[in-house]
Amino acid sequence: MSTSAPSAPDLRAEMRKGAESLATAAPPSQERGITSDLSVDEALLLHAGGWEPLDLVCGVAVVSVPVGVWNWGRGAISLASDAHNAAVDQAATALRAECGKVHGHGVVGVRVDVEVRTHHIEVALVGTAVRPAHGNDPRGRDAAEAMPFVSDLSARDFTLLLRAGWMPVGLAFGACFVYAPRRTAGTAMRQSTQNVELTNYTEAMYSARESAMERMQTSALEAGGEGVVEVKVTEGPMSFARHAVGFAAWGTAVRLVADEHQFVEPELVLPLDDAVVAFEAQSLRGAGGKR
Amino acid sequence: MTGLSDSGNPVAPPDIPAGDLPEAAVRRLQSGAYSSGLSVPDFAACLELGLEPVALVQGFCVMQWAWYGSGSGYMRGMSPYTFGSGGGGYSETYRCPHGFVSAEHRTWGQNLEQPWVEEAWARGYGTAYTRMIEEATAQGAHGVIGVVDRIGTVADTGTTEFHFLGTAVTVDGGRPPAGGVPWSTYLAGQRLTKSIEAGFMPVAVVASLASVRVWAFCVTEYLMEGQVGMGWGYTGGGPQLVEQVSKAHMAARQLARKHVRRQLVGDELHGATIDVATRELAQGDEVIDCTLRGNRVRRFKDFDPIAPPRPTVRLG
Numbered sequence: 073m074s075t076s077a078p079s080a081p082d083l084r085a086e087m088r089k090g091a092e093s094l095a096t097a098a099p100p101s102q103e104r105g106i107t108s109d110l111s112v113d114e115a116l117l118l119h120a121g122g123w124e125p126l127d128l129v130c131g132v133a134v135v136s137v138p139v140g141v142w143n144w145g146r147g148a149i150s151l152a153s154d155a156h157n158a159a160v161d162q163a164a165t166a167l168r169a170e171c172g173k174v175h176g177h178g179v180v181g182v183r184v185d186v187e188v189r190t191h192h193i194e195v196a197l198v199g200t201a202v203r204p205a206h207g208n209d210p211r212g213r214d215a216a217e218a219m220p221f222v223s224d225l226s227a228r229d230f231t232l233l234l235r236a237g238w239m240p241v242g243l244a245f246g247a248c249f250v251y252a253p254r255r256t257a258g259t260a261m262r263q264s265t266q267n268v269e270l271t272n273y274t275e276a277m278y279s280a281r282e283s284a285m286e287r288m289q290t291s292a293l294e295a296g297g298e299g300v301v302e303v304k305v306t307e308g309p310m311s312f313a314r315h316a317v318g319f320a321a322w323g324t325a326v327r328l329v330a331d332e333h334q335f336v337e338p339e340l341v342l343p344l345d346d347a348v349v350a351f352e353a354q355s356l357r358g359a360g361g362k363r
Numbered sequence: 364m365t366g367l368s369d370s371g372n373p374v375a376p377p378d379i380p381a382g383d384l385p386e387a388a389v390r391r392l393q394s395g396a397y398s399s400g401l402s403v404p405d406f407a408a409c410l411e412l413g414l415e416p417v418a419l420v421q422g423f424c425v426m427q428w429a430w431y432g433s434g435s436g437y438m439r440g441m442s443p444y445t446f447g448s449g450g451g452g453y454s455e456t457y458r459c460p461h462g463f464v465s466a467e468h469r470t471w472g473q474n475l476e477q478p479w480v481e482e483a484w485a486r487g488y489g490t491a492y493t494r495m496i497e498e499a500t501a502q503g504a505h506g507v508i509g510v511v512d513r514i515g516t517v518a519d520t521g522t523t524e525f526h527f528l529g530t531a532v533t534v535d536g537g538r539p540p541a542g543g544v545p546w547s548t549y550l551a552g553q554r555l556t557k558s559i560e561a562g563f564m565p566v567a568v569v570a571s572l573a574s575v576r577v578w579a580f581c582v583t584e585y586l587m588e589g590q591v592g593m594g595w596g597y598t599g600g601g602p603q604l605v606e607q608v609s610k611a612h613m614a615a616r617q618l619a620r621k622h623v624r625r626q627l628v629g630d631e632l633h634g635a636t637i638d639v640a641t642r643e644l645a646q647g648d649e650v651i652d653c654t655l656r657g658n659r660v661r662r663f664k665d666f667d668p669i670a671p672p673r674p675t676v677r678l679g
Contacts, residue, residue: 088535091506098628100629112633115561119669121671128637130617134609138600198616339674339675
């Protein structure tokens with residue numbers, strides 16, 4: 073590989089050129105400007121990968137949770153779990169619709185905000201719609217515009233994923249709420265003076281975890297994915313119903329679009345900006361030198 | 364919208380006289396020494412670009428909000444039975460499917476854009492911004508970099524303070540902007556350098572607030588209280604989409620983008636941030652405020668994509 077570095081641009085000349093562009097009033101324009109929430113780095117990387125941002129898009133859904141579902145019971149709280157999963161599905165549908173309006177092929181950097189309240193669950197998704205700059209989407213333009221992908225990967229991770237021969241296909245999501253079984257009065261009294269595991273909560277957590285992860289993986293498969301990357305999880309008892317534990321897992325479903333995985337083969341870099349700036353003379357004495 | 368010029372830049376309202384810098388500020392700015400809010404790395408990057416710091420410039424404006432007071436004509440939206448369908452902006456009316464139930468039954472509901480809130484916010488934001496730019500103009504600056512805007516409440520007074528802060532700079536050997544009004548950007552340091560290198564010149568920081576009031580009708584009220592299957596067309600015992608509130612949330616975000624797009628005038632918006640705050644004023648009466656801000660930039664040369672990056676693993 074060639075090690076010759078590209079010549080550095082004359083930044084001062086570029087700055088003067090930029091200032092020159094504002095020295096005369098711009099003619100009125102009806103052009104629809106691009107909007108994006110990408111950082112400068114992300115935008116540049118996206119362009120380097122042959123993609124371009126189009127528009128800031130969002131999808132929001134508020135789904136009701138029927139009254140009484142949080143009352144103490146047994147097993148999964150299926151109505152609340154259904155409400156959570158429905159809210160994510162509806163929000164993703166709204167997000168894809170906005171992406172489709174600007175002819176985007178997908179949405180990257182999606183921020184997932186979820187608020188679980190007693191009687192409703194609110195899900196808000198915000199990201200930047202993108203498309204290939206030269207139209208070379210491996211899925212084909214029509215297919216891509218008909219079903220844009222939704223991905224919570226940053227533009228940086230998206231670019232790296234593409235380079236490795238993979239594509240995001242959608243946001244995989246699964247949530248489940250489970251009642252923590254009641255302990256009997258005798259068990260509670262016996263355990264009150266013990267340092268002991270509360271197996272009812274542990275088991276409820278495992279149960280919620282299993283259902284949520286299964287739902288997430290099912291949604292990934294339904295979207296045509298082979299796996300899910302960057303999985304995030306949230307778990308714990310509900311603030312308004314401590315006897316109910318919730319578990320949510322989400323990530324980006326991906327599939328291989330190249331013939332085979334492209335190994336990225338990163339270079340090793342030894343940075344010189346070492347955090348240790350002070351030379352410790354005592355370290356020369358070795359372990360036996362300590363007094 | 365109040366506070367925007369034809370070119371989309373925020374300007375002071377007509378009752379804010381130009382050149383009204385406090386005397387002490389004029390004295391300080393003329394002292395000869397410059398000040399800057401840049402960190403040392405940002406300062407170094409700024410000099411590398413040929414930008415010379417002139418002064419740390421600021422603008423303030425404190426606004427009082429008066430629209431939620433009791434007796435306000437806008438407290439409960441615009442009744443579709445007496446006023447029509449809204450006050451000029453976005454509005455959507457929902458009508459009860461049940462027929463007469465009781466006098467307390469919510470026979471209609473509405474999602475209503477609150478332009479008077481948005482205009483007041485834009486006035487506060489635009490005035491503080493213009494005051495900062497005025498200080499920069501007085502110094503002969505070409506631009507303001509590293510802009511920070513803080514919007515917060517003034518303790519328990521029901522008022523909002525808008526505060527802008529940035530470092531005014533001149534471009535070494537560069538021409539001043541058209542009309543002498545300095546450009547501005549939230550960026551500084553290496554991020555500004557990369558933006559310039561990529562061919563995007565900052566024009567102005569832009570922001571907007573969209574405010575949507577949700578006045579729930581009976582079905583929304585039932586659903587938000589978990590009482591499902593309470594109406595014709597809304598049957599079923601399971602979870603249901605709360606259409607009115609979902610649409611209000613979408614509308615708030617879409618309106619914020621529409622307002623910002625109006626300020627872009629064909630330019631691009633980079634590094635946008637979107638923040639949403641909801642307030643429940645009473646049962647079934649909610650306000651959704653969406654703030655969108657970012658850097659308006661103009662392409663000054665053909666895009667020159669960077670070389671495909673080399674993946675690295677950092678040792679140490």
